[in-house]
Amino acid sequence: MTGTTALAAAAAEVSALQAALRAEHAAVYGYGVVGAHLTGTALAAATSDWIAHQVARDSLEAMLRSAGQQPAAAAVAYRLPHPVHGPAAAMSLAVTLENRVAAAYLAVVALPSRRFRELGARAVTAAAIRAASWRGKTVAFPGFPAGALPPAKL
């Protein structure tokens, strides 16, 4: 690999990891809102998912720092995609947060290095499992925006 392409690859890695980190920051903030509207086992699930996103955030920050990069900072507050006044809206917000996290890690999967592909794929799977659990059903293509992969003819 020439110096220029190595630099370009490194820039793509940093950019994809920073985007994943920003999605994790948003998820950490969002699960705070989600948990505020839930009780019992649903609250326990939200707390567990909230912690999972904090761990993922910390890990991305450490990765970026060890590469000599300044990790993207969390915003003070985030605009919610819809008003959240009860458990149903809270669970729907959790699904949205996980979809965004999955999409961000799917961009990490497109990086050339085996290490980042595996890291991204594991994170897409984890987000997909959490999303399916909040949604109450599975989807065919986690991480892709709805309609991004139109049904092909068999």
Add this chain to the structure above:
Amino acid sequence: MAADRTRRAVLAATAASLPLLAVSGCKGVGALATPPRPAPDVAVLRSAIAAEEIMIARYDAVIARSASLAGRLRPLRAEHRLHLAQLRSRLIVPPASAAAASPARAPATRGPSSSPGPSSSPGPSSRGPGDVPAGTAAAISFLQAAESAAATTLLRQLAAVSPSLAQLMASVAASEATHASALAAGGAGRP
């Protein structure tokens, strides 16, 4: 209108010359004695397609056998059909090897005869639908294990393929992992 006629004539001439170009192109490829080795994407796609076909055949077998599970399993099978369609749409077969690939073949027949073809890899994830055990609980845990194994196989091949295919495979693997969770939990939902 003369200009229009001229334009049409040019278009017609271009269209007529295209098949000639294509034919000479084919001759060019055929003239190289050994066909090019399939790109990693092609080999990986073929095995992923075969794996999805087997998975659908397994769901077919369980749904045909126990009607009580049909409502729960049909949505999962429908997602596998979407996986299969996407994977097939990515497979661009060079003309020379089209006969060997036959990607359009659907697993119409059930039972051990619906073998996935020579491209499937050995191992537990490639066993046929004839292996689905009897009994509701046993069939569910069989499907659950098969989903997990299929996801693991896809993830193991990520490094070998193009970025775009890696994304599709990571997404399909994630979907299969959620299937395994849903089958284990007796449903996908949290309370």
